[in-house]
Amino acid sequence: MRARITNILATFAASLAVVAPVCAKADPSAERQRELVNLVRQDCGSCHGMTFRGGLGPPLTSEALREKPADTLTATILNGRPGTPMPPWRQFVSEAEAGWIVDRLQKGFLDDAR
DSSP states (O other): OHHHHHHHHHHHHHHHHHHHHHHHTOOOOHHHHHHHHHHIIIIIHHHHOTTSSOSSSOOOSHHHHTTSOHHHHHHHHHHOOTTSSOOOOTTTSOHHHHHHHHHHHHHOHHHHHO
């Protein structure tokens, strides 16, 4: 019986490993994308500069972010940076949405969001 439960749990864990990344990569709805674009342009832009070339916070241009690890940038959005003015945004965006924002910023967010 114990071996059977272990097999079931192992199969379930393997299934999650395949399904979870697919679920996490789903783009937000078109309406939510518009809300996120507005959030980034207004809220992020207030510190990172309205053209994202820097201000109180560092630049968020595609050139500045392209080589940075996406998971680190996503964590920064969600958790902020202690000891700096960068606040956590976890209460406003999900992990998937933060990942979507990072992807857009690394690809040139302002180029197609104006």
